[in-house]
Amino acid sequence: MRLRGCRALERLRALIGPSLREAAGLMEALLRERGWMLLWASCRAYYExxxxSESSRGDVLVMVKPDRSVIVHGPRGFKPMNWQPSGSTVSVGVEAGSLVVKALRRNPRELLVLECGEVYLVGGLLEPRSPEFYMYMSESEIRDVLAANPGLIEDGLRIVGVELPVEPGFVDMYGYDKDGRLVVFEIKRVKAGESAARQLLRYIEALRSRGLSNVRGVLLAPDFTESAIRLLETSGLEYKRIDLRRLYELASRRLLGRGSRDLLDYLGRG
Amino acid sequence: MRLRGCRALERLRALIGPSLREAAGLMEALLRERGWMLLWASCRAYYExxxxSESSRGDVLVMVKPDRSVIVHGPRGFKPMNWQPSGSTVSVGVEAGSLVVKALRRNPRELLVLECGEVYLVGGLLEPRSPEFYMYMSESEIRDVLAANPGLIEDGLRIVGVELPVEPGFVDMYGYDKDGRLVVFEIKRVKAGESAARQLLRYIEALRSRGLSNVRGVLLAPDFTESAIRLLETSGLEYKRIDLRRLYELASRRLLGRGSRDLLDYLGRG
DNA sequence: AAGTAAATGTCGACG
DNA sequence: CGTCGACGTTTACTT
Known part of the structure; x- marks a missing residue:
C-alpha cells in the first residue's frame, strides 16, 4: 500500500499510480467517511x-466533495467538462477493466458516468476545514451603500426605499429628487447592456400605466454599452456612472480585518 | 525529494507533505513546462x-491548467470559491513563511492571491491529453432537427430559413404554414419563462412595424412557465411543446459511436 | 416546488 | 476589442 501520512497530514490519503482495484478501495473508503476526494486519471465521460454529452479518452481531474458534488475538469478552460451538483448519489467500482464512477442526480434525473482506464493519482482529505468566505460588493451591497449616501448620485436626492415590487419584478431603489419628483433606480454592478435598460424601461412603463406619469428612471452602473445608452435616451431615461472602488471604500467591510495581510499589500507590489 | 514516477506515469509529478520551498520549486517547474498543476493546501484567498472577496484560512484545492486558468475550490459546492480565467499571469513564491500564488488578469484588471501555510499535496501532469468532447442537443441542434422535420411542429409547415436577422437579434427559425402565413419561431431548450416570451414578442412587434401584420409567432420549448403562457396569450402569440428525447433520437448523432460503451447501457442498469 | 433575477457568471460568435 | 445571447448555466431568494 502506498498510503502515506505524516504528523501534520493525518487527514490526507494518497495513492500514486495505483491499480484500479486499489484506487476503487480508497475511493470507497473516502465516500463512506465523507472525505474530499480527488482522482486524476485517463477517462471517458458520459452524461445524459x-x-x-460524451467524450473520448483523455486526462481528467475528478473532484468529489463531502457534499457529493462531482466536478470533472479537462486540461483546458475554467469551466468543468462535466459535473453533478451536491446531493448526488456517487458510486465507485471496477467493471470490465475500468474504474467506473457514477454520479446520479434525481430531479431532474441526470446521470454522469466516468470510465477510467489508467489512474495517475487518487487523493483524499478527511474532515476538510471550510474557509470562511466573504464576497464584497454584491448588487445588494452597492444598493445599500448608495441608499446610505444618496449624494453620490445627485444633490438633494432622498432615498425612500429599496426592492419596490412593481409588475413582474422589483425596482432596486427609489426616492424623490430635490424637486420632489419620484426617481426609480436600476443598479448593475457590471457594465449595463441593452437588457438592463429594457428592464428599467419596463418598470417605468408599468409605473406610468398606473398613473405615475412624472416618474424619472435612472440606470446606475460602472459603465454602459452604446446600445444601452441609445435605448435610454430614446426612451427618456437617464443613466449615471458609479465608482465601485469608492463605494467599496465607503462600505469598508472586512471579514478578517486586523492581523490578516491586506490585498492592497499585494496590489501595491503587483 | 519525494518526486515519483512509474513507467506509465512518466508525465506525473507528485509531492506529499512537502516543505513550502519544495512545493514552490515543483510548481515553478510545472509553470515553466506548461503542465497541469494541483495544489492541496491550507490557504487564505484574496481577490479584487x-x-x-476574502477568506480565512481553510482547506482548498487549487488547479492551474496549462492555459493558465486558475480554479480554487473549497470543500463544499459545485462552484469554485475563487478563480481566474485562462490567460492569466501566474506566479509562485515563498514570502514570509507562506507559499504565495498570484494570478493576475488584465482587462479587466483582477488579482487573485493565495497564501498557503501548509501544503498537503502538490501534483503535476505534463503534456495532458485533452479528451474530445461532444455536447448533444444545443439550441442550434434542436433548431436543425426541427427544420428538417417541420411536421413535428404542425402539418403543412414549410421551413424557409434560420437565424433571420431582425431588429436587434435573430429569429431562430421561420417559414410558412399550410395557409401561406409567415410563422416565426423562438426555440428554448429548457422551460421557457417570461423573458423568452418577451423576446419573441419583441421580434413580432419589429416585424409588424415593418408592415408584416399577418405574421404568427410561436414559442417552442419542452415546457412553459405560467407567466410566459399569460404573456403569450395576451399578446396573440402561440406556443407548442417539443419533445427533446424524440429530437435526440432523430438527431442520433454520436461522436464516438461504435466500440464505445453507450450511456444507455448504464442508464439501463441505473 | 416554481419563478425570478444576479453572477467576478463563462463562452462563443460576429461585427 | 465590444456586444450579444446561450448555457446541463448555478445560486439565492421569494412566492
Missing part, C-alpha cells in the same frame, strides 16, 4: 440529463 | 477585480 437535460442535455447529453 | 470586478468584485472583491
Amino acid at each position: 440529463g437535460r442535455g447529453a | 477585480g470586478r468584485g472583491a
